[in-house]
Amino acid sequence: MSVPLYQVPEQQPSVWQPTSVEEAMHLKHKWGDKAVLISGGTWLRTRWENGVSPLPQHLISLARIQALSGLAMDAGGQIHIGPSLRLADLMDSELMQMKCALLVKACAEIAAPSVRNLASIGGNVVTRTGDLIAALLVMDAQVVCSDGTAEYTLPLAKWLDAPTQPTSEVMTGIKVPNTDIEDAExxxxxxxxxxxxxxxxxxxxxxxxxxxxxxxxxxxxxxxxxxxxxxxxxxxxxxxxxxxxxxxxxxxxxxxxxxxxxxxxxxxxxxxxxxxxxxxxxxxxxxxxxxxxxxxxxxxxxxx
CATH class of the missing domain: 3.30.390.50 (CO dehydrogenase flavoprotein, C-terminal domain)
Structure with missing residues (x-):
């Protein structure tokens, strides 16, 4: 969907590409509501095109922050997912297919392949209404957030309980604990x-x-x-x-x-x-x- 000419702002937003969370949050704190943190941008784009949200003056891309796109399992079997990881990459991962099959199935229900090649798991969660959230909730997922100086970890269910999410922080990780159920037949x-x-x-x-x-x-x-x-x-x-x-x-x-x-x-x-x-x-x-x-x-x- 293209934006009608009469809705196109005279000045297009500036795009910034920080290489660290600290740099991204410095820019966000500098411009406040005039700037938006963006990963895949598929959800934000629909809001701009439909007039739900105004196009900001600054776009702070998270694409070059490698730490936000990682995927690993620690010694305890906990899965660490970078929020900028694309849904298509998550679906293709053998680790995710083996350890988080429910989440892989949920990703397959999101939009079309072209969208999944752009959309990120963190972007889906940050909307607070994303289709992946129900699956992550039953997997007892946790979210990791940062204001640029310190991180904190919170159960996803508790994070969602907040009326609104702070605009002065960014999601830096999603953790899925070892989902093996002891003693279960x-x-x-x-x-x-x-x-x-x-x-x-x-x-x-x-x-x-x-x-x-x-x-x-x-x-x-x-x-x-x-x-x-x-x-x-x-x-x-x-x-x-x-x-x-x-x-x-x-x-x-x-x-x-x-x-x-x-x-x-x-x-x-x-x-x-x-x-x-x-x-x-x-x-x-x-x-x-x-x-x-x-x-x-x-x-x-x-x-x-």
Whole structure:
């Protein structure tokens, strides 16, 4: 989509290419609201073209800061993801395919290949409504942020709880802990996105889940999250706590459906209302949990 001529500013923004986080934040502090930190720019571009946000006077590119594009696993099995890592590169990584398959699956649901070649994982998270966030939440991801002088690490769920994110800092890392569930006989993961058409579509609802089950189908661990549209994705902490230690059963599935439907903080728009989004999120999550139940012999399911 091109910008109509009458919307093109007389002076195009200056583009700066710092090579360190410290330099990038120095520039950001210098110009404040007149400058924007940018990585892939796919989300920001749509906001500028649609008139949602004004084109800033300065663009501070993070592309040359190599530390923000790294990908590694430490000795404890924790994955360290640079926020500037492109979605296409993340999907192609053997490490991510092996250790973070759920996140790879979520990336495949984002836009088209041409967009994934530009879009970054950090940019998707910084929007606070990105389709990757539900998957990262159930993986207990953490974010690392810096103001240019000091870094801090915060659980993604807690970072999202803030009403707005500070404009005087930049995300410098995403950490995904070792997701192996001790003592679990079986581990199941799912990620689903519902849009207004089959492909290359904004989400109406996104859900993700991760269950660790004992041999008797008792739930040892459970993580459920939902988002979509303008909603800030979130976990269902109280519902998860109520499910721990209980066998996966019809009664529990009913409890999960009610809990998700009531607890999902959906946001309406011109395409879908709150009731539809709540019902869809609950149906998707319980449908996946039902499949797990059936695999374990629930309702006398035949063994395959």
């Amino acid at each position: 079986s581990t199941f993961e799912f990620y689903l996105k519902v849009g207004r058409r089959e492909a290359f579509t904004p989400s109406v609802v996104t859900v993700a889940g991760r269950l660790g089950l004992a041999p008797d189908q008792t739930i040892l661990s459970i993580a459920l999250a939902a988002g979509g549209g303008s909603a800030v994705p979130a976990r269902f902490a109280d519902l998860e706590a109520a499910a721990i230690g209980r066998p996966l059963s019809k009664d529990l599935l009913q409890l999960l459906h009610t809990g998700v439907s009531e607890g999902f903080q959906a946001v309406p728009d011109d395409y879908a209302g709150v009731a539809y989004r709540k019902q869809t999120a609950a149906n998707l999550i319980v449908s996946e949990c039902y499949k797990v139940w059936r695999k374990g012999g629930g309702a006398n399911a035949p063994k395959s």
